[in-house]
Amino acid sequence: MIxxxxxxxxxxxxxxxxxxPADDVVQLxxxxxxxxxxxxxxxxxGLDDSATREANERAIxxxxxxxxxxxxxxxxxxxxxxxxxxxxxxxxxxxIAVADMCGPMIGALLGAILSEGWAAGPEEAExxxxxxxxxxxxxxxxxxxxxxxxxxAPSMPVLVVEDGGREAYxxxxxxxxxxxxxGAYDEEVLTRLAWMRDVxxxxxxxxxxxxxxxxxxxxxAQALAMGDEGHNRNVAATSLLTRRLxxxxxxxxxxxxxxEFLAGNDHFALNLSMAAAKLAMxxxxxxxxxxxxxxxxxxxxxxxxxxxxxGDRWFTAPVGPAEGLFFPxxxxxxxxxxxxxxxxxxxxxxxxxxxxAAPAITRFVGGTPDDALATTRRMRRITMAAHxxxxxxPLNFAGSPSGIDVLKxxxxxxxxxxxxxxxxxxxxxxxxxxxVVDAPSAVFLLAARGLAEARGAR
Amino acid sequence: MIxxxxxxxxxxxxxxxxxxPADDVVQLxxxxxxxxxxxxxxxxxGLDDSATREANERAIxxxxxxxxxxxxxxxxxxxxxxxxxxxxxxxxxxxIAVADMCGPMIGALLGAILSEGWAAGPEEAExxxxxxxxxxxxxxxxxxxxxxxxxxAPSMPVLVVEDGGREAYxxxxxxxxxxxxxGAYDEEVLTRLAWMRDVxxxxxxxxxxxxxxxxxxxxxAQALAMGDEGHNRNVAATSLLTRRLxxxxxxxxxxxxxxEFLAGNDHFALNLSMAAAKLAMxxxxxxxxxxxxxxxxxxxxxxxxxxxxxGDRWFTAPVGPAEGLFFPxxxxxxxxxxxxxxxxxxxxxxxxxxxxAAPAITRFVGGTPDDALATTRRMRRITMAAHxxxxxxPLNFAGSPSGIDVLKxxxxxxxxxxxxxxxxxxxxxxxxxxxVVDAPSAVFLLAARGLAEARGAR
Numbered sequence: 001m002i003x004x005x006x007x008x009x010x011x012x013x014x015x016x017x018x019x020x021p022a023d024d025v026v027q028l029x030x031x032x033x034x035x036x037x038x039x040x041x042x043x044x045x046g047l048d049d050s051a052t053r054e055a056n057e058r059a060i061x062x063x064x065x066x067x068x069x070x071x072x073x074x075x076x077x078x079x080x081x082x083x084x085x086x087x088x089x090x091x092x093x094x095x096i097a098v099a100d101m102c103g104p105m106i107g108a109l110l111g112a113i114l115s116e117g118w119a120a121g122p123e124e125a126e127x128x129x130x131x132x133x134x135x136x137x138x139x140x141x142x143x144x145x146x147x148x149x150x151x152x153a154p155s156m157p158v159l160v161v162e163d164g165g166r167e168a169y170x171x172x173x174x175x176x177x178x179x180x181x182x183g184a185y186d187e188e189v190l191t192r193l194a195w196m197r198d199v200x201x202x203x204x205x206x207x208x209x210x211x212x213x214x215x216x217x218x219x220x221a222q223a224l225a226m227g228d229e230g231h232n233r234n235v236a237a238t239s240l241l242t243r244r245l246x247x248x249x250x251x252x253x254x255x256x257x258x259x260e261f262l263a264g265n266d267h268f269a270l271n272l273s274m275a276a277a278k279l280a281m282x283x284x285x286x287x288x289x290x291x292x293x294x295x296x297x298x299x300x301x302x303x304x305x306x307x308x309x310x311g312d313r314w315f316t317a318p319v320g321p322a323e324g325l326f327f328p329x330x331x332x333x334x335x336x337x338x339x340x341x342x343x344x345x346x347x348x349x350x351x352x353x354x355x356x357a358a359p360a361i362t363r364f365v366g367g368t369p370d371d372a373l374a375t376t377r378r379m380r381r382i383t384m385a386a387h388x389x390x391x392x393x394p395l396n397f398a399g400s401p402s403g404i405d406v407l408k409x410x411x412x413x414x415x416x417x418x419x420x421x422x423x424x425x426x427x428x429x430x431x432x433x434x435x436v437v438d439a440p441s442a443v444f445l446l447a448a449r450g451l452a453e454a455r456g457a458r
Numbered sequence: 459m460i461x462x463x464x465x466x467x468x469x470x471x472x473x474x475x476x477x478x479p480a481d482d483v484v485q486l487x488x489x490x491x492x493x494x495x496x497x498x499x500x501x502x503x504g505l506d507d508s509a510t511r512e513a514n515e516r517a518i519x520x521x522x523x524x525x526x527x528x529x530x531x532x533x534x535x536x537x538x539x540x541x542x543x544x545x546x547x548x549x550x551x552x553x554i555a556v557a558d559m560c561g562p563m564i565g566a567l568l569g570a571i572l573s574e575g576w577a578a579g580p581e582e583a584e585x586x587x588x589x590x591x592x593x594x595x596x597x598x599x600x601x602x603x604x605x606x607x608x609x610x611a612p613s614m615p616v617l618v619v620e621d622g623g624r625e626a627y628x629x630x631x632x633x634x635x636x637x638x639x640x641g642a643y644d645e646e647v648l649t650r651l652a653w654m655r656d657v658x659x660x661x662x663x664x665x666x667x668x669x670x671x672x673x674x675x676x677x678x679a680q681a682l683a684m685g686d687e688g689h690n691r692n693v694a695a696t697s698l699l700t701r702r703l704x705x706x707x708x709x710x711x712x713x714x715x716x717x718e719f720l721a722g723n724d725h726f727a728l729n730l731s732m733a734a735a736k737l738a739m740x741x742x743x744x745x746x747x748x749x750x751x752x753x754x755x756x757x758x759x760x761x762x763x764x765x766x767x768x769g770d771r772w773f774t775a776p777v778g779p780a781e782g783l784f785f786p787x788x789x790x791x792x793x794x795x796x797x798x799x800x801x802x803x804x805x806x807x808x809x810x811x812x813x814x815a816a817p818a819i820t821r822f823v824g825g826t827p828d829d830a831l832a833t834t835r836r837m838r839r840i841t842m843a844a845h846x847x848x849x850x851x852p853l854n855f856a857g858s859p860s861g862i863d864v865l866k867x868x869x870x871x872x873x874x875x876x877x878x879x880x881x882x883x884x885x886x887x888x889x890x891x892x893x894v895v896d897a898p899s900a901v902f903l904l905a906a907r908g909l910a911e912a913r914g915a916r
Contacts, residue, residue, distance in 0.1 A: 225818040226685040226694050227851070236684050239697035246700065247717040250708035259705040359851035360683040369854055393685070393817035394852060396827055 031413030034448070035441045043452040044410045047291065052407070055289035059308045060384045060403040062283040063292075063348070068161040068168070068276035069213035073205040075197070077154035080142050080169050084154075086135065087118055092150030092341045093138030093297040094304025094314040098129055102300030102336055104183030107427025108149035109136065111185030115193045116153045122185065139169075140295055140306075145278045145341035146171040147270060148181035148423055149300075156193070157201025161216060161275045168282065170275035172196055172204075175265040176431060181340075183427035195257075203258045207248035214244065216276040217389050220350065223269070224400070225393050229358035230273040231342055231351030232365060232419040232434055237269035238262065274341065277348035286311045288458065291451055292384065293404035296343040296416065296439055300336055300423075305443040307406055310450045317442035322420045324435015325366050336425040338437050343418045349387045349402030352417035352436060353379045357392045357400070365419055365434050375417055376401060382408040382416065406451065409444045489871030492906070493899045501910040502868045505749065510865070513747035517766045518842045518861040520741040521750075521806070526619040526626070526734035527671035531663040533655070535612035538600050538627050542612075544593065545576055550608030550799045551596030551755040552762025552772040556587055560758030560794055565641030565885025566607035567594065572643060573651045574611045580643065597627075598753055599770075603736045603799035604629040605728060606639035606881055607758075614651070615659025619674060619733045626740065628733035630654055630662075633723040634889060639798075641885035653715075661716045665706035672702065674734040675847050678808065681727070682858070683851050687816035688731040689800055689809030690823055690877040690892055695727035696720065732799065735806040744769045746916065749909055750842065751862035754805050754874065754897055758797040758881075763901040765864055768908045775900035780878045782823050782893015794883040796895050801876045807845045807860030810875035810894060811837045815850045815858070823877055823892050833875055834859060840866040840874065864909065867902045 010017045011030040034041035076090075077083045083090070089112050091105055101109075110125045113134065119125035128134060139150050145168070146152060158169040171181070174192060178184040208214065219237055220228075226236035242262040249255035262268055281294045290308035297304050303319040306312070321335035345351035355361065356376035359369035367375075373394065379401040386399025404416050415438040422433035468475045469488040492499035534548075535541045541548070547570050549563055559567075568583045571592065577583035586592060597608050603626070604610060616627040629639070632650060636642040666672065677695055678686075684694035700720040707713035720726055739752045748766035755762050761777040764770070779793035803809035813819065814834035817827035825833075831852065837859040844857025862874050873896040880891035 222693075227683055235680075236694060236697070239694070239701045242704065243697045243700040243721050246704040246708070247714050247721055250704070250714045250717050256705050256708045259708050263701050263705055362851075363855070369851055393820075393827055397821070 034410045034445065035413060037445050040410065040445045040448045043448050044407055047448065047451055047455065048407050051289055052291055055287055055309065056292055056384055056405065059284035059287040059290035059292040062287070063280045063403060064385070064388050066163050066280040066283050068163050068216045068279045070159060070208060070216055070272060071162045071213045072160040072208060073157050073172070073201050074160055075154070075201065076152050076156050076158045076169070079160055079167070080144055080152070080158060082142050087133065088135040088137065088154070089113070090139040090142055090144055090150070090152040091136055092146060092148065092299050092339060093140035093295065094299055094302055094316050095138050096299045096301060098136060100301055102339065103425050103427040104336055104339060104423045105149045105151070105300050107183030107185050108151040108180050109134070110427070111180045111189055111193070112151045112153040114185060115190050116155060139341060140297060143167060143278065143282065144169040145274045145344050146181065147173070147274065147342040148340040148421060149183060150341045151180060155197055157197060157205070159272055159275050161272070161279050163279060166279060166282070168275045168279035170271040170278070172200060173265060173268045173271045175267065178428070178430050182423045182430040184430055185428060199254050200258055200261060203249065203252050203254055206252050207245045207255070210248040210251070211245060214241070216272055219269070220273050220276065221389050221391070224350070224354055224357040224390055227358050227360050229351055229354040229361055229419065231270065231345040232421070233358050233361045234269045234273070235266040237273065238266055241269050241272070270342065273350065274344050277344040277350070280348050281344060284308045289455065291406040293347055293406060296347050296418065297341045298338040298343065300339040303338070303440050303443055305439070305447055307447050307451060310447070310454050313450060315443045315446035315450060317440045317446070319440060320437070322422050322435035322437040323366070324422060324433050325364065326422065326433035327431070330424070330432035334424050334432055336423040338418070338420055339423055340420070342420065346416055346418050347404065349383060349400045350390060352419040353383070353402070354390065354392060354400040356394050359394070361419070365436050367436070378414055379417065381412045382414050406444055406447045410448060415439050415441060492868045492903065493871060495903055498868065498903045498906045501906050502865055505906065505909055505913065506865050509747055510749055513745055513767065514750055514842055514863065517742035517745040517748035517750040520745070521738045521861060522843070522846050524621050524738040524741050526621050526674045526737045528617060528666060528674055528730060529620045529671045530618040530666060531615050531630070531659050532618055533612070533659065534610050534614050534616045534627070537618055537625070538602055538610070538616060540600050545591065546593040546595065546612070547571070548597040548600055548602055548608070548610040549594055550604060550606065550757050550797060551598035551753065552757055552760055552774050553596050554757045554759060556594060558759055560797065561883050561885040562641030562794055562797060562881045563607045563609070563758050565643050566609035566638050567592070568885070569638045569643030569647055569651070570609045570611040573648050574613060597799060598755060601625060601736065601740065602627040603732045603802050604639065605631070605732065605800040606798040606879060607641060608799045609638060613655055615655060617730055617733050619730070619737050621737060624737060624740070626733045626737035628729040628736070630658060631723060631726045631729045633725065636886070636888050640881045640888040642888055643886060657712050658716055658719060661707065661710050661712055662703070664710050665703045665713070668706040668709070669703060672699070674730060677727070678731050678734065679847050679849070682808070682812055682815040682848055685816050685818050687809055687812040687819060687877065689728065689803040690879070691816050691819045692727045692731070693724040695731065696724055699727050699730070728800065731808065732802050735802040735808070739802060739805050742766045747913065749864040751805055751864060754801040754876065755799045756796040756801065758794050761796070761898050761901055763897070763905055765905050765909060768905070768912050771908060773901045773904035773908060775898045775904070777898060778895070780880050780893035780895035782880060782891050784880070784891035785889070788882070788890035792882050792890055794881040796876070796878055797881055798878070800878065804874055804876050805862065807841060807858045808848060810877040811841070811860070812848065812850060812858040814852050817852070819877070823894050825894070836872055837875065839870045840872050864902055864905045868906060873897050873899060
């Protein structure tokens with residue numbers, strides 16, 4: 001007899017056991033492998049061998065060995081590879097043609113064109129963009145990540161995180177309200193961007209240089225013990241960072257303006273945790289044979305997945321809007337499909353994967369604190385290891401589930417969860433809510449095929 | 459039959475049911491009322507009527523209506539009643555004769571005498587103190603609270619919190635290491651005290667005046683959602699407060715020094731939550747017939763309890779050292795009995811009562827995150843209400859258990875839990891650990907007798 005007096009285990013639909021007393025049944029959460037795709041299921045079984053396991057051990061060890069340090073804040077053109085000359089703008093990955101872009105991304109690109117002075121007004125900017133006068137590429141192709149539209153122009157200041165000679169970059173967070181990353185490009189947005197370029201960037205850079213590099217792993221670890229999950233809740237990391245930089249900022253001309261900005265922006269540290277996650281994940285990119293996910297990103301039309309064993313290749317599928325809580329006056333019909341590079345945090349194992357650390361976030365994205373614990377536990381089923389630095393106090397200090405394994409996703413049918421902001425589908429309206437979204441299953445099916453091809457080619 | 463198949467409920471010692479299969483027994487945590495004191499048990503039954511319940515409803519409503527605002531940082535002599543003239547020093551309550559004081563309190567008083575310039579050296583200071591040349595009184599008698607020795611001299615800057623014309627005060631937190639509140643009084647301590655008097659106090663005051671009053675209830679509520687419990691863990695409140703004050707501090711001469719101090723002191727906000735708790739609890743002091751605890755405080759020799767229905771009267775009993783984790787090289791034999799006014803936080807319903815909010819603190823005071831949840835749940839059994847502003851995300855946002863009822867303590871045998879630092883028993887060594895201590899049962903027995911007397915006198 002099964003312990004607890006259970007007499008029936010049901011792996012099928014609940015209606016099969018409707019006639020059995022409920023106390024005698026345990027309903028299993030079993031799903032057919034590879035989301036029911038028999039061909040991919042066979043490929044996945046073929047990939048699941050000791051060579052893959054060894055490759056994955058190497059890949060996740062490389063990720064966990066990275067200790068990103070915030071070393072500078074510099075104009076993108078001076079530090080981001082490929083941004084030194086020409087009219088180039090970066091956007092949230094995966095790649096997408098201008099004609100196919102969503103409203104918020106177009107709006108953000110227009111704002112960037114205007115802020116660079118490449119056009120005198122929005123119409124001219126749009127004509128320039130649609131006529132091919134601007135090169136647009138994913139930030140991910142340049143070691144760069146940005147939330148939502150993720151647009152970077154050459155003159156914009158970016159966070160520079162470094163470890164062992166490698167660098168990654170992220171935009172500076174503008175705060176909430178009417179902001180470029182949600183596709184707004186009016187005078188208020190352009191004025192703020194100019195201030196960020198002329199004041200925020202240089203003053204932050206001088207404060208960081210004066211105070212010395214900041215260990216981002218340690219900062220995020222502290223913040224996870226203070227109710228942040230490092231994606232949608234960043235008030236602890238922002239406050240810790242501000243408190244540390246404050247004496248250096250206070251010593252600089254216009255440092256007061258920067259301290260005022262930091263006091264009013266609870267999400268400032270998001271972009272820092274993103275840059276650090278990007279640097280960590282890129283350490284595994286191109287590991288032959290590894291089924292580790294190295295990037296998840298959405299461009300507002302498609303969801304893109306990159307896997308260590310297939311290098312730079314993107315596996316893409318259409319993306320929908322997040323489920324969550326909308327600000328008053330807005331609903332799912334207003335929502336743009338999911339957008340941004342910020343899922344790099346979940347790729348590393350924070351954000352939605354660290355929900356257990358952040359029970360208070362359920363008031364922002366929906367659900368209950370118990371759901372938050374269950375979400376982190378569920379993500380353990382599809383990840384390779386507990387993150388050695390990111391311990392979660394509510395789960396008795398267990399490490400956050402880190403490193404998504406394509407094969408485990410296919411075996412369990414459990415999809416990675418992503419915390420996200422929700423943008424209005426029209427350029428310029430801004431954020432209308434926040435919530436949670438699952439990565440689409442289709443990209444994992446494509447990734448399995450890609451991994452099998454890569455193995456065949458070796 | 460009892461649900462779950464249990465056949466035996468045992469309210470006695472476990473050995474009574476040793477012969478019964480374990481699965482058939484539920485062991486109840488029943489204790490005789492009033493800790494086995496039959497006379498007090500009878501008094502408590504007599505007190506437990508509608509008049510007491512109505513008095514308690516009024517008392518806890520008055521406590522929860524208080525919204526303390528940090529309005530100034532001023533020299534104690536300018537704001538604390540009774541400190542304007544003469545050689546008077548305040549210490550952690552309850553009252554105690556100099557001859558009976560513990561090492562850390564004597565050390566702190568010597569440091570205060572030296573910092574006031576009332577003696578040229580430690581020997582002269584001690585002679586002055588022991589000859590009665592200094593008036594020593596509990597801070598609690600002056601609307602004042604301080605952690606550990608809780609010593610305040612007239613020239614020391616104090617936090618001023620205000621609501622509806624009433625004020626309460628607390629010392630400024632010196633940080634860890636060799637500090638006055640743990641009884642250290644060497645040159646390093648005196649130099650820091652002079653800096654706090656000449657720089658920290660006046661500069662903080664100017665920044666608060668410039669920025670406007672700070673809503674302490676809101677600050678503590680935010681911090682409880684960020685892993686603080688408001689007594690032994692204060693990094694969130696300190697970081698939020700610093701981030702808010704930083705732009706104003708940066709604009710002031712010597713503001714950089716203050717920002718450096720705040721960046722290095724994770725406990726700065728403790729004293730602010732103490733002052734706010736004191737202001738809240740004093741709103742209920744003297745409520746006729748109420749069995750609400752309005753103060754718990756330790757002077758390193760005795761534990762003191764005050765109850766709303768008995769006004770200013772202290773009920774005291776000997777106090778022992780806390781159980782917890784010791785710093786390397788120290789053990790319980792080095793520990794001073796528990797010390798300080800900081801249990802005013804537990805009196806309001808944060809600190810040990812809000813352990814559920816702060817799973818990470820278990821690494822500092824001992825126990826596990828599950829213990830932390832259990833502690834908060836246990837404190838519900840002896841408190842009057844959930845605090846309306848202090849919600850605890852890990853317990854599905856339930857309010858922290860607030861307002862200890864003497865009668866509930868006697869009925870359940872559950873003692874209030876207090877988070878605490880552990881001081882070395884010799885003056886000047888400083889903190890050697892942190893842990894948790896139960897209030898002694900004896901003070902609740904005395905309080906019941908006092909409440910019965912007060913009722914008889916009405």
